[in-house]
Amino acid sequence: MTLQKDVETQESARRPRRRLSARAAASTGRGRVPARLLTLAVVAVAVLAFGFASAPSVRYAVILSVIYAIAILGNNAVLGLLGEMNLSGGVTMALGAYGFCWFSAQGMNPALAAVTAVLLTALVSAVIAIPTTRLRGIFTALATFALAYAIPTLAIYLKDITGGDEGTSAPYDFAPFGLELSGSTWDMLTTVVVIFVLLGALSLYLFNARPGTTALVVGEAELAGTTTGISHRTVKVVVWTWAGTLGGIAGVLYALAVGFIGPTGFSFMLGVWILVGGVIAGPRSVWGALLGGLFVGLLPVELQSVVPPAATGIIFGAILLIALLAGGRGLAEWIERAAPKMTELIRRRRAAS
Amino acid sequence: MDLLQASIVLGVVVGIVYALSGAGLVVIFRTSGYISFAQGDIAAVGLFVGLAAYKAGGGYGLTAVTVILVSTVLGGLVGGLITIPLERHGHLPAALSTIGVGLIIGGILNVTVGGDPRAFPEVSSAAAFDFAGVRLGWSDIVGMLASAAIFIGLGFFFRRSRIGIAMRAVNDNRFAGQILGVPDKRLKLVGWIVAGSLSGVLGLFVAPILSLSPVSVNTLLVFGFCAIVIGGFDSIFGALVAGVSIGVLSNLTSAYVDPNLVPTVLWAAMLLVLLIRPNGLFGRRRLVRV
Numbered sequence: 001m002t003l004q005k006d007v008e009t010q011e012s013a014r015r016p017r018r019r020l021s022a023r024a025a026a027s028t029g030r031g032r033v034p035a036r037l038l039t040l041a042v043v044a045v046a047v048l049a050f051g052f053a054s055a056p057s058v059r060y061a062v063i064l065s066v067i068y069a070i071a072i073l074g075n076n077a078v079l080g081l082l083g084e085m086n087l088s089g090g091v092t093m094a095l096g097a098y099g100f101c102w103f104s105a106q107g108m109n110p111a112l113a114a115v116t117a118v119l120l121t122a123l124v125s126a127v128i129a130i131p132t133t134r135l136r137g138i139f140t141a142l143a144t145f146a147l148a149y150a151i152p153t154l155a156i157y158l159k160d161i162t163g164g165d166e167g168t169s170a171p172y173d174f175a176p177f178g179l180e181l182s183g184s185t186w187d188m189l190t191t192v193v194v195i196f197v198l199l200g201a202l203s204l205y206l207f208n209a210r211p212g213t214t215a216l217v218v219g220e221a222e223l224a225g226t227t228t229g230i231s232h233r234t235v236k237v238v239v240w241t242w243a244g245t246l247g248g249i250a251g252v253l254y255a256l257a258v259g260f261i262g263p264t265g266f267s268f269m270l271g272v273w274i275l276v277g278g279v280i281a282g283p284r285s286v287w288g289a290l291l292g293g294l295f296v297g298l299l300p301v302e303l304q305s306v307v308p309p310a311a312t313g314i315i316f317g318a319i320l321l322i323a324l325l326a327g328g329r330g331l332a333e334w335i336e337r338a339a340p341k342m343t344e345l346i347r348r349r350r351a352a353s
Numbered sequence: 354m355d356l357l358q359a360s361i362v363l364g365v366v367v368g369i370v371y372a373l374s375g376a377g378l379v380v381i382f383r384t385s386g387y388i389s390f391a392q393g394d395i396a397a398v399g400l401f402v403g404l405a406a407y408k409a410g411g412g413y414g415l416t417a418v419t420v421i422l423v424s425t426v427l428g429g430l431v432g433g434l435i436t437i438p439l440e441r442h443g444h445l446p447a448a449l450s451t452i453g454v455g456l457i458i459g460g461i462l463n464v465t466v467g468g469d470p471r472a473f474p475e476v477s478s479a480a481a482f483d484f485a486g487v488r489l490g491w492s493d494i495v496g497m498l499a500s501a502a503i504f505i506g507l508g509f510f511f512r513r514s515r516i517g518i519a520m521r522a523v524n525d526n527r528f529a530g531q532i533l534g535v536p537d538k539r540l541k542l543v544g545w546i547v548a549g550s551l552s553g554v555l556g557l558f559v560a561p562i563l564s565l566s567p568v569s570v571n572t573l574l575v576f577g578f579c580a581i582v583i584g585g586f587d588s589i590f591g592a593l594v595a596g597v598s599i600g601v602l603s604n605l606t607s608a609y610v611d612p613n614l615v616p617t618v619l620w621a622a623m624l625l626v627l628l629i630r631p632n633g634l635f636g637r638r639r640l641v642r643v
């Protein structure tokens with residue numbers, strides 16, 4: 001047994017790490033980590049610059065977009081790696097937000113309250129994930145849909161904690177390191193973008209390391225994973241917990257940005273938007289999550305000057321259908337596929353002339 | 354009137370409607386292998402057209418026929434033109450496309466008729482008879498009878514009729530079906546058409562209770578989702594039993610605890626069933642050949 005193990009480790013150590021082909025890198029979203037980090041940084045700087053240059057109302061929408069992007073980034077792990085539909089992105093945001101407000105209302109230091117709220121969300125997500133991941137494929141959507149639907153009324157029922165219909169307020173004077181974290185301040189924008197970039201880099205690292213491989217195997221070929229000794233149930237619970245944790249972080253930031261939270265903010269449509277944002281922008285791309293957040297948070301604001309607010313659903317539905325018709329892998333991957341072809345084309349033109 | 358008896362009897366009555374909403378979803382699931390999120394919106398379109406027919410002077414019969422006809426046609430169009438073609442990218446994009454369709458239809462309804470709830474006519478507002486101290490209206494009775502008839506019909510359709518068996522075969526083993534010459538695309542379309550008309554029927558029972566707005570039928574789909582998860586995805590009988598249980602459970606919760614807790618209790622019941630029986634109470638266990 002030990003001998004066999006030795007042989008195995010030797011072999012896996014000897015095997016050279018192959019570079020992924022352009023096509024494999026584009027379709028799996030793996031490999032090319034430096035390039036991807038650079039793209040993430042460039043897009044983040046662009047979002048920051050846009051936010052700084054805009055009027056406060058638009059900057060506020062950008063801040064919310066980045067917060068949604070954090071939730072989308074988490075949800076994308078479930079959608080892109082496991083191929084499962086999770087509509088409870090809004091639920092974890094609600095947990096994080098309400099937890100943060102409640103803990104700080106109990107006299108806890110806001111920073112500690114934020115950490116506790118995120119940990120609580122992670123714990124609750126893990127507990128909920130255990131039965132939910134027993135469902136296969138898209139049927140997780142039904143369980144999470146029912147949960148997402150229950151949250152606003154549950155928040156009204158638990159009015160001692162959540163403030164019921166009237167809602168509850170986030171701590172006003174939370175200023176870690178002298179940053180003014182509320183509403184549409186520049187500090188708020190910088191903080192959410194930095195947090196997104198850090199989480200994006202972390203998920204990029206995890207995706208290209210062992211955890212990403214394991215999750216991808218479970219999502220793409222569960223049976224193959226099981227036969228090679230991967231406990232698919234554990235992997236699924238871990239991925240769902242990761243999604244929940246990011247949702248919790250997004251929830252805390254949401255409470256800070258909005259300042260006052262109530263049950264109407266966490267309708268089941270929030271979970272739908274988080275899912276749809278991921279699908280439109282690309283479930284396996286980190287900077288795609290940021291793009292998805294902008295779709296969800298900024299596009300409705302920008303559209304208001306063109307179409308009535310009631311009609312934004314039509315535009316979103318149409319964009320979603322187009323994204324699905326294009327293969328359901330999202331705008332980010334599409335750009336990633338097109339970019340090398342474009343550079344190739346340009347190079348050939350230059351060579352010809 | 355005794356609160357307990359009322360909760361139970363009325364729970365059974367609405368439970369059958371919940372089961373009906375689950376059955377529409379099972380029909381699509383049986384043939385295609387995924388769930389449609391657009392059924393509520395499809396029914397809403399039918400209901401608004403039907404309401405227009407009613408206001409133009411058509412009787413209830415004409416209204417009902419219009420509602421069912423429009424939702425049948427719309428169900429077929431959504432399935433045939435959008436969702437079934439998207440299956441080539443997999444089940445997940447197909448299921449997601451129904452969310453997209455739902456958003457589009459909801460947006461169109463919001464723009465054209467607006468989001469305000471309206472009253473919708475019912476079969477009859479007269480009381481029929483008292484059962485165990487609870488007064489049942491004729492519309493309740495008609496709703497129950499029609500649902501029961503639909504359930505028996507669907508059960509026979511899937512077990513006995515050639516098309517029904519072929520529809521099950523398409524989902525069970527598509528390649529074997531194709532080799533035997535089963536027209537899978539066309540059968541899936543049949544599934545969508547049947548599901549469309551079922552959602553129209555469902556809308557007819559729901560709209561008078563919840564009043565008609567672009568999202569009112571959608572509310573009921575949540576109960577339908579719970580019914581099919583608890584009952585087992587591929588079992589129509591399971592949807593019936595689970596629907597009635599959900600109806601009673603939610604009425605008891607709302608009478609004795611708090612109406613705001615109903616969705617949470619439903620969700621908890623669903624998770625509990627999943628923990629004990631992952632395939633639902635009446636679902637078949639999926640066997641995988643290694």
